[in-house]
Amino acid sequence: MEKELLQEDSQIIVIILIAIMVLLLMAVSLVLFFFFSRKKIIAAELEKANLELSHQKDLLHSTIETQEEERKRIAQDLHDAISAKLNVVSLSTNVLIDGKLNKEEQERTLQNILSVTTKTLESSRRLAHNLLPPILENFGLSAAIEELCDEFISSKKVNIEYAIEYNNLLPKRKELHIFRIIQELLNNSVRHGRAENVILKINDTNEHLEIEYVDNGKGFDITSVNKNKGIGLKNIESRVEILDGKLSYHSEVGNGATFNISAKKPQP
Template sequence: MENELLQEDAQIVVLILIAISVLLLMAVALVVFFFFSRKKIIATELEKKDLTISYQKELLHATIETQEEERKRIAQDLHDAISAKLNVVSLSTNVLIDGRLNHKEKEQTLQHILAVTTNTLESSRRLAHNLLPPILENFGLQAAIEELCDEFMNSKSVTIDCTIAYSNILSKSNELHIFRIIQELLNNSIRHGEAEHITILLENNDAQVDLKYMDQGKGFDTGSIDIKKGIGLRNIESRVEMLNGELIYTSEIGKGATFTINIDSVNRNDI
């Protein structure tokens, strides 16, 4: 009887030890699981942060490159349209000051100075218009986009269907971003896509501004464009990022391109 009790006690002790061992193994397994899970979560978060930093660096580089290209263009325009003409005015004025011209030659020189000055003023107005379209400042985004479309259609090489239902809920600086985005898209469609028909739809509600742009041009391979983007597309992406917006584009070779831009009008950046 005593042996049976000892055997039962031994079995109970063995079961308790086994249970404790199982519990210890489970505890160790849980610790290891949580350790590696946490490690994986941290690694994933670090990877996301690295991707975010990499994207921000790429965006900053694209923005700087875009600004540099814009500065070069402005500098070239200033040189070609204004500096060179002012040099002509200066030379002609010096000739008049010398007093070696007869009456007829003086009249011709004055007429020449007047013509060059008038041309320079027109060039400076055009340059200022390119920097900040007066119609955008004075009459709003809808009028500016309609004028832009008319300018492109005057070439007789493209037709543009432009539908705008926009109620001026963005700041002027952000409206300028949208104007430049559409301008860049039109340039790309005609210059690279050789599009003959383009559709633009801009609308908004109280919370969001939506821009949809479609052309029937040559299209492009979205796979390769993601690897090597031109300055035009990077410029568009930079401006959408400044607007805290979302850009989605789809295209196929020979089937045109579609760009959809959604801007949260509540959480936008007023840059």
């Protein structure tokens, strides 16, 4: 009898030991599972952070590239529109100072100086307008875009149908980004797309400012553009990113281009 009790006790001890071993194995398995799961989660978070950092670097490079391109454009405008004309004024003035011209030649030279000076003033006003449109500062985004569209229409290079619904709820710095985006789109349509007609719609919703832009220009190949984006498209993408917005576009060679932009509005 005593022997049977000892056997039962031994069996119970074995069962308990087996149960403890199983529990230990389960505990170790759980620890390893959580360890490797956490490791995977950390790796995924690091990968996400690296992608975000890479995206921020790309955005920074794009923004710097855009700024440099704008500086070059301003420098070129200053040279072509102002510096060259002032050189003409300087030369004409020196000729007058020499006193070797007769009365009729003096009058023609003075008329030429007056004409060049007038054109230089117009060029400087246009350059200042391009840098910071005064109508945007004084009357808001809607008026600035209307004036921009009317300027393109009056140039006879393109016809623009526009409908603007905007309640002036964005900060001025964001309005300037939207203005520059529209300006870049119009410049691209005229210079590169050779478009004759443009449709521009701006709708103000509760949370977003929605922009739809369509032209009938020569279009472009999406695949090629995505691989090698020009400064104009990079400029637009950078500004949309700054606006915390979204950009989508579609185009086919010979069938124009469509751009849809959604800019997030600050909530009260």
